[in-house]
Amino acid sequence: MSLYQPEPVEISTRMRPGEWTERTLEALIASYRDKLQAMGATAAEIDVVTHRDDRGGVSVVATWIKSDDETAP
Known part of the structure; x- marks a missing residue:
């Protein structure tokens, strides 16, 4: 039995x-990348999207896009 779950992991x-x-x-974006890499993500598997709204706010979503194959790098 494997605990591998191919669903994306997201920090936002x-x-x-x-x-x-x-x-x-x-610094926040770097920390999100570090956290995902500490969980096992490679740099190529991490996608970060930053959105700035019209009022000066910002949202950040860092996603670990996991492969469907648990043996993939």
Whole structure:
């Protein structure tokens, strides 16, 4: 029996205007990448999408796109 689950793993957040700067946003994205890699993701399997809204807020979604094959790198 295997515990492998091919579903994507996602880490996300939304921040309002004034809650973030470009520097803290970069640090947050790096920390999400680090967390996913600590779980076993390779850099190529990580997708990060950043969306800035019209009022100055930002949302970040970091996703580990897992392969359907548990033996894949």
